[in-house]
Amino acid sequence: xxxxxxxxxxxxxxxxxxxxxxxxxxxxxxxxxxxxxxxxxxxxxxxxxxxxxxxxxxxxxxxxxxxxxxxxxxxxxxxxxxxxxxxxxxxxxxxxxxxxxxxxxxxxxxxxxxxxxxxxxxxxxxxxxxxxxxxxxxxxxxxxxxxxxxxxxxxxxxxxxxxxxxxxxxxxxxxxxxxxxxxxxxxxxxxxxxxxxxxxxxxxxxxxxxxxxxxxxxxxxxxxxxxxxxxxxxxxxxxxxxxxxxxxxxxxxxxxxxxxxxxxxxxxxxxxxxxxxxxxxxxxxxxxxxxxxxxxxxxxxxxxxxxxx
Numbered sequence: 001x002x003x004x005x006x007x008x009x010x011x012x013x014x015x016x017x018x019x020x021x022x023x024x025x026x027x028x029x030x031x032x033x034x035x036x037x038x039x040x041x042x043x044x045x046x047x048x049x050x051x052x053x054x055x056x057x058x059x060x061x062x063x064x065x066x067x068x069x070x071x072x073x074x075x076x077x078x079x080x081x082x083x084x085x086x087x088x089x090x091x092x093x094x095x096x097x098x099x100x101x102x103x104x105x106x107x108x109x110x111x112x113x114x115x116x117x118x119x120x121x122x123x124x125x126x127x128x129x130x131x132x133x134x135x136x137x138x139x140x141x142x143x144x145x146x147x148x149x150x151x152x153x154x155x156x157x158x159x160x161x162x163x164x165x166x167x168x169x170x171x172x173x174x175x176x177x178x179x180x181x182x183x184x185x186x187x188x189x190x191x192x193x194x195x196x197x198x199x200x201x202x203x204x205x206x207x208x209x210x211x212x213x214x215x216x217x218x219x220x221x222x223x224x225x226x227x228x229x230x231x232x233x234x235x236x237x238x239x240x241x242x243x244x245x246x247x248x249x250x251x252x253x254x255x256x257x258x259x260x261x262x263x264x265x266x267x268x269x270x271x272x273x274x275x276x277x278x279x280x281x282x283x284x285x286x287x288x289x290x291x292x293x294x295x296x297x298x299x300x301x302x303x304x305x306x307x308x309x
Contacts, residue, residue: 122273123308126169126194130307132299134175138292140186142174150193150277151209152247152266154230155216159208164201169194174283177292188286191279192300202273206243209268213245226250236294239269239301246288255285263287267297271304 150170170193174186197205210232218229226249235244247264256262265280265288278297280288 122166122199123196124166126167126196127307130169130194130303131171131192132296132303134173134296135299137178138175138296140174140176140182142186142189144172145170146172148172148191150191150195151279152264153219153221154212155219157208157212157216159205159212161197161201161205161208164198164204166196166198168196172281175292175296186283188283188288188292189281190296191277191281193277193279194304195275195277197273197275199273202270202275203241205275206241206268206270209243213243224249226252233265235267238267238297239271239304242267242269244268251285256287261287265290265293267293269297269301269304271301272308274304274308276300276304 148170150168170191172189172191174189176182176184177187180187195205213230213232216230218227220227228247228249230245230247233244233246235242244265244267247266248261251257251260251262262282262285264282266277268275268277278293278300280293282288
């Protein structure tokens with residue numbers, strides 16, 4: 001063995017002899033403490049790991065639960081993008097709603113066009129079909145278009161609404177009651193007239209007629225010594241409005257039953273701007289019957305309404 005190696009061994013011996021060797025129990029306590037430290041560190045790591053899992057689980061469950069719906073609000077209209085992206089096109093299966101027909105007005109606004117037809121203009125002439133036809137049981141075949149007055153004189157009243165008449169036609173027609181044999185003398189007659197007024201003036205004619213009847217409660221007719229009395233009656237529901245009045249006078253001496261009266265009835269009916277008048281004039285001192293006049297008034301109004309369409 002060389003001298004240097006011998007010196008090295010001697011130095012190692014000196015160092016080992018100067019250090020106190022630890023007791024075995026002390027070495028075991030140090031080993032147990034290190035073991036406990038490792039176990040505590042492992043438990044802490046496990047606790048931290050479990051805590052992270054629990055927090056992550058709560059976050060995951062919170063994400064799965066749907067958020068409460070916000071209150072409804074108007075959908076804003078988003079402007080179209082100015083870039084190259086294109087707005088989505090509607091689905092082919094979606095059927096577009098049909099817009100209401102409209103047109104642009106000069107001011108730039110849009111107005112909806114009416115769905116109905118054009119407003120009917122008032123007529124300017126009166127056809128034959130505007131006149132009513134008597135029921136078959138009342139026909140006599142006696143009819144005339146001779147000129148004559150269309151209203152009885154009422155104390156000389158002049159009607160200002162006459163200036164608004166566009167056209168007027170009139171006829172006279174005799175009628176019989178159903179029980180009267182054909183060929184006998186008629187039971188009565190009508191002076192039936194139809195007049196077209198300028199728009200908005202037909203109601204003036206009926207108002208003036210009411211005033212004329214009220215202003216003339218009685219009068220004496222030309223070539224008749226009897227006193228005729230006039231009064232308004234309940235007109236009933238005919239057309240847009242109507243007027244009904246009667247003229248009443250005692251029968252002449254030797255005519256009719258004692259105390260009986262000759263009665264004439266006049267009904268004027270307005271339908272839009274048209275006025276039809278049914279003046280029951282009798283036949284040889286006969287008296288008008290309200291039921292007959294009402295029935296023929298309904299026929300007259302129906303003919304006017306059918307004509308005006």
